[in-house]
Amino acid sequence: MAYRAVLQRIAGALPSLIGVVIVTFLLSRALPGDPAAYFAGPAANAASVQQVRESLGLDKSWPEQFWRYLSDLSHGSLGHSLTTGQSVVADLVQRLPASMELTFCALIFAIIVAVPLGVLAAARPDSIVDHLCRALVTMGAAFPTFFVALLFVYVFYYVLGWAPQPVGRLDEIYYTFPSEVTGFLLIDTLIAGDFAAFRGALAQLILPTVSLGLFALAPIARMTRAAMLAALGSDFVRTARANGLAAGTVLFTYAFRNALLAVVNTLGMVFSFLLGSNVLIEQVFGWPGVGSYAVSAVIASDYASVQGFVLLMAVAYVLLNLVVDLVAGLIDPRVRFGG
Known part of the structure; x- marks a missing residue:
């Protein structure tokens, strides 16, 4: 019956997606500035600006523009970007792997640090580990990501010289981009057998990964x-201890397995949030992802690009929630998707 649960979840997400399409269209039209004047140039006269506005279809009423937008969506088109001259779909497909690679690495870093720290903090309340966990959670939630990113660049690049220049995914002065297979640079360099480029890509990835991962670390550690x-204070854990089971067995086989469902739900929420909120990290490190693309689109009042980015994030959020629901059902068979 899993396929029925998937279909129900998708059907339940359709009203949300429709709402996102409508709200995004209205908000993009509320952006400051006139895209026709922007692309006509500072030396353009009123006639030139009006000609550009007509060519972009901005002289039409909002209902007419919205109908045109829906027509493009029905044909799988998100329009054309005014800043790049390409279709928005092509731009997003080209830039999405960079954002996904950064987000995955940041989430993996946060899981490696936060989950063991949360488990040990719960196993030893009021210990040094517990106080360290609380301190990291507080610091991770207190400092903005862009502040941490700028601080890391200043300390590790400008002062210590340990990190490479923040010029994006790979410094093209020293390395050559491999042929694109997956879009994930670390994987593509390994497939190409270019280990020097792999080390260069990994070096470029460390600081943005840690900067973004520290922000994700706080909610994961707190929830873990x-x-x-809660699991360690439950009746079944007390029964397991009374039966003389080893402390490690009680901690990981009983307590952690039952706490895993809440942790997985948090991971899904954190991943979707990171994917849409790594804009500032991409700006600081010159990362060519969808976040920096969205910032450029907002500055230029590029309606199609802004709408495409928001719609992509909405679809990604729905798909991530679907995956989390499926994983939750595998972890705990008592979970029912239709409920």
Whole structure:
């Protein structure tokens, strides 16, 4: 019956997607500035600006523009970007792997640090590990990502010289981009057998990964600690201890397995949030992802690009929630998708 649950989840997400399409269209029209004047240039006269506006279809009423937008969507088109001259779909497909690679690496870093820290903090309340966990959670939630990113660039690049210049995914002065297979640079360099480029790409990825991962670390560690404390205080854990089971067996086989459902739900939420909020990290490190693309589109009042980015994030959020629901059902068979 899993396929029925998937179809129900997708059907339930359709009203949300329709709402996103409508709200995005209205908000993009509320952006400051006139895209026709922007692309006509500072030396253009009123006639030239009006000609550009007509060519872009901006002289039509909002209902007419919205109908045209829906017509393009029905044909799988998100329009053309005014800043790049390409279709928005092509731009997003080209830039999405960079954002996905950064987001995946940041999430993996956060999981490696936060989950063990949360488990140990719950196993030893009020210990040094517990206080360290609380301190990291507080610091991770207190400092904005762009501040941490700028601080890392200043310390590790300008002062210490340990990190490479923040010029994007790979410094093309020293390395050559491999043929694109997956779009994930670390994987593509390994497929091409270019280990020097792999090391260069990994070096470029460390600082943005840690900057973004520290922001994700706080909610994951906090939820892991809270879920583990609840599991360790439950009746079945007390029964397992009374039966003389080893402490490690009680901690990981019983407590952590039952706390895993809450942790997975948090991971899905954090991943979707990171994918849409890594804009500032991409700006600081010159990362050619969808976040920096969206910033350029907003500055230029590029309606089609802004709408395409928001719609992509909405679809990604729905798909991530669907994956989280499926994984939750595998972890705990008591979960029912239709409920």
